[in-house]
Amino acid sequence: MSASYRLGVDIGGTFTDVVLMSADGVIYSKKVLSTPQDYSQGIESGVSALLAELGIDASEIGEFVHATTVATNTIIERKGARSGLLTTKGFRDVLEIARFRTPRLYDIHYKKQDALVERRLRLEADERICADGSVARRLDEADLEAAAAVFEAEGVEAVSVAFINSYVNGDHERRAAAFLSRRLPRVPVTASVDLLPQLGEYERTSTTVVNSYIRPVVERYVSSLKARLDRLGIKAPMMIMQSSGGVAPGDAVARQPIDIIESGPAAGVLGGQRLGEKIGVGDMLVFDMGGTTAKATVIENHAYAICPETEVGGGAALGARMVKGAGYPVQSPTIDIAEVGAGGGSIAATDAAGGLTVGPRSAGAEPGPVAYGRGGTQPTVTDANIVLGYLNPGALVSGELALDVEAATSAIAALGEKVGLSATDTAYGIHAIADATMLRALRGVSSEKGRDPSQYAMLAIGGNGSVHACSLAEAAGMTRIVAPPVAGLFSALGMLFADVEHQLVTAFYRRLDEVDAAALGEAAAPLIDRGLEMLRGEGFPTSESQSVTLFADLRYVGQTSPLTLRISEGDQGLAALRAAFHAEHQAVFGYASPGEAVQFVALKLVCRGVSPTPRMPDSARRGAERAVARHVRRAFFGEAGWIDTPVGPRSDLTETPVAGPMIVEEYDTTIVVRPGWSAACDAWNNVVLTRDAA
Template sequence: MSGYRVGVDIGGTFTDIVLLGDTGEILTRKVSSTVDNYARAISDGLAATFAEAGIAPSEIEEVLHGTTVASNAILELKGARTGLITTRGFRDLLELRLLRMPRLYDLGWVKPPMLVERFLRMEVTERIGADGSVVTPLDEAEVADAVDRLVGEGVEAISVCLLHSYANPAHEMRVKEIVAERAPGMVLSVSSEVLPEIKEYERTSTTVINAYVKPVVGSYLKSLIGDLDRIEVKAPLLLMQSNGGLTTAEVAAELPMNIVESGPAAGVVGAQQLARRVGFDKVISFDMGGTTAKASLVEDGDVTRAEEYSVGGGIMIGSRLMSGAGYALKVPAIDLAEVGAGGGSIISIDAGGVPQVGPQSAGSFPGPVCYDLGGTEPTVTDANVVLGYINPGHLAGGSVKLRSDKSKAALTEKVAEPLGLSPERAAYGAHLVAASNMIRAIKAVSSERGRDPREYALVAFGGNGPLFAAGMARSLMVAKVIVPPQAGVFSSVGLLYCDVEYHFPKTFRQLVGDIDPSALREATAALEAQARDRLAADGFSGDAVELKWTAKLHYRGQAYELAVPLPAIGPGFAAAAAEAYGAEHERTYGHRAGDDEPVELVSLNLAARGLLEAARSIAKQDLAIGLAEPTTRRAYFGPDYGWMETPILKRGHLATPYAGPVIVEEYDCTCVVPPGMTAALDEFGDIIIDTGVNA
């Protein structure tokens, strides 16, 4: 009997399912997401795949899942009614935030609504000093009263964040006990357990977010496990975390803050494995689905990570260069930029008569006008249908039939006629606007991070990524585009390459020149013991455990840190740490301070991985099987080229290089190669597009 690992990624429009057998065979399925209950699309899609392929549920060994449930709860403000207990005088910390404006000179910008309303933030008398000493004892009567008031207000979750609890959690632990006594069963998040690190606003915001999404995620996971039981799948369920590693369903339910950016992370891990396989040192991963587009970097075989980011602030990026727009979440996450641009993004005209794309999306229901499910607003998918890029009878292998006539009528009425353009010119303009929005995301992780995108290859995936990637690459002067096999479900494929991973932070604030090596070794030993215990609980020990240390440092007086590998602890530690930080500061910001500028260690972080032993390699497919002669279709490539009779190929046809224009149609996506470019297959079955620019 064969064994299968299952990767499942839920998007705003489609749910992607991939089954990888222990001999390397791969099965894929794309089904519409069930917004009312995302778990149902997974169980129904798996059941249909089992029936078609003759697979028994008992053959499933693991279910690996990336989900947007937590992020959706924040973006849609549909989390739990949450209360906060904090130190007297810190009630308004969530409102004050970091006093930063995310958009310079925009006086109309408004802070997002608070996840905890002011009357649900309770102050209690207590004070822990920065050194961990008790300055003011905890008033337990006030805590009891605060809990009773919150329960009386009908809160579903309580967050606890007391001043300097990272240095001494005693008061928070007592508050936790009082909550358990007076409100048994109450969902609770305590900052010293969630994020034992310095910085009060970030710690408070992260703790609140964890409490806010905890009931939602817990309910979803319970529903999903129930649905998997219904189709007799008893395999372990592992969730993708924002940091690119997996975690158990039990840990995800307790610390859901770690899966807020679960969905986008898996695709970046897949791009990392692809880069290693094809021998590219630097790649930009570009994932465009039905609702959003995401970009990230892979450098020297490693994904890049941000130590914190904002959720729900429009363009979602790691907060080194921009912050304040959304809700601060201080957890390690793959450093990516995300914009509201996808196939379902609605095309509109603003008050000034300028066409816009997104961020509003038609989603999976009613979806684009061409879905014929009641949608009336033209979308990016409708524009691509009008342009001839998408085959109306081929989407998701033909399971979704499209009405091209309705796309053209809606685009003509809502966009073309008001602008005095032909339908194809309006559609092409919308296509370019959408591309420019997504180029912003790529620049956010490259040029705005001190990286030159011309030095990278672009890995394109997602249902719409390969359709846009070549044109975007040319605009960015990127020479190569790589479209992997199973590109439309590549985030699910990426899940199959992930390992279990946990991050353990600890504040250790001291000038590097003053650090006592024995004290530092003691701190790292305590973190290592904690990490090994966590992984042992998941069944990992010995050679199956991999540890990676980083240190967050800054020049004395700076408010923000950069992470570098932790140097060897010994006589040369101070010099090595200062040099590592200086080099990273120069790479990120373009300069470094002089040697006389003191460098301060702020915190330690241990990334602990449990290495899964399951087969990861996908067997090479014979792409020549069943190849028919190419057909042609008219497609529009802008005013310079107009309508062109364009070859319609399968991936296998590119065993012989083709010059654009070419459209490659697959079950899960469509790849467009514009005029002036060439496309061919490499030895792994990847489509390699030469954009014709000199990198």
């Protein structure tokens, strides 16, 4: 049989989403509860069930793409490997000295997180490379043997090597890494010069340590998932979504797991960007609300922003990234995503003052919301939405997940008694508080960066995104919402549109006015050769199937924060680069200094494999559509009160707008069209909601 299907799987905090897409754009899907004890188990059961339902043989799957939270969860839960660090003498405390930043400036009780490597396992080598790359003190193998003996005796499971100034001369680091790999053959060793050869000893050390800390866990997970896919009969190469918006082979990701810190959210953003190109919407705010968190990303002129650094393990992060210090810095290219702890599983409770709070604690998949009947006792946002009539009171995912409405109502009512509100008002308060929390994420990527959210369309994805989209858009002043096909599983669908991609970096510490095109080409050549070799090894052998783009990190001499800009060819390209830097500096920081010297910090290469066939179909439709019985259900809309609201499938909508209120029910999500909004269906089968003129 021909391999005619592509399979995407996204693990969330509550659900695991499985999407199967045929060559002509027909989409089949399955949503199952996640299995936190072993996430690959949920993948196997979900994929197996979907293939059985459709009667499709696993051999027909030609591509498997996966987004996972395993890397992030490992750090958040502090379940990574017992790690050791070998560094230059005098620098063992770099991880704790860090950057003297705190996310809560006036909180005298704030305690910085412990380093991922305890101090007694941060060992020193008496070596020194100078800033110009010359050797001040040569590396002694006796130091390496002593360190190896300690690591072995302490049962260390992963080792990082990060020497000072290795970005200009990596000889000592590579020798140390090779020695430790021979001496400790079952312990993965990560050298910072292979991972992040650029300026900044703390950031470079932190990135390397995070990679080592999660590497054994991710390697085991990838191996386990590969075994499950083999058992299912899926022979397609395993590709994993990266934080930058591209995909890479599973074995490469296992060695460098820092590239998948924001794997799942990145898939939804990439899918949104490709959808925007297809339907001609260049400016949008992607709003992704799942079971545990809500995310927001801005797309401008069909492009999303890439951050050179993210922090992991410090809780949800607002996209403005003006306040740092809560987590561990990781310098890996990541789509700029704002995240808050508000999702369908977010728990509602009372605070010390007797007020109503929502999140960031989540019921997750186990025990889940009260209505799931899996042992949950604390009401959640999902329970509130059921009480309000937004969600089908009988069951979710087309009857596959039965709901206990009475239990949810009782839990909401009990909470209401504590705050002096009825069950209805308590439920609506929970819904509104969740909106207010999620509005912080939307503003973090829009108004806090000088953008007016009213000028953007909202792309509502995630299982709960379309339930809250209208009320959230009203609060943000937005007037247009797009709910794509399989919106509740859109991250699993979006990753099928991604290209194979690798992002490489090398140090290049030179003043711009001292560099010509020849010098730049000489510095970039090894990077380009490495990138092209990787693409050739992954099935992209010709120049037509390879795309290579060179970027530079630039800053004013003496400045701390660089900006990343694309480099054009030739000396004229360098002149254009200088002008572009001043303009970008003005846009980002509010000022420019054309008279000041500019310097390179690093060169970065983005290399992509170009598929011979389009990654995205011309249209998308759901196959094996599950019938939704048209009916009327009472739903509560705040000041408008309880309204008898028509409920029906997406297929009922046409290009002619229909006024709300109405509820569109689907297998994976529910679209709540509030009073004052209208809904229609476009040529790509998106539900487009528009706010009526006041």
